[in-house]
Amino acid sequence: MNYYYPPITDDYRQQPTQPFGPGFPGGFPGGFGNIQQRLEQIERTLERHNDRLNRLNRRLQRVERRLGFQTTEGF
Incomplete structure (x- = not known):
């Protein structure tokens, strides 16, 4: 008989992680x-x-000048 065994996984990988510490958003006080x-x-x-x-932006202005378009300095 062939039995189906689900793949073995590590339980800790399936637990939701809290990146900033337990219970304190942004870390511990x-x-x-x-x-x-x-x-920084x-x-x-x-x-x-x-x-x-x-x-x-400088590169775009150079290309626009070469093509004869008005520059986009108004942005």
Whole structure:
């Protein structure tokens, strides 16, 4: 006889995870070091995106000038 055995899984992988700690959204009270690091990371990411957006805008303006379109400086 052939019996069906469901695949074996690890129980801990099926438990919902709480990324910020149990019961405290954003982590435990007084844990501001992690928040400060995250804010700095977000600020660096925002600065990189702003730099890239500025480069893309300059490139777009060069292409528009070559094609004879009006520039999009009004944005």
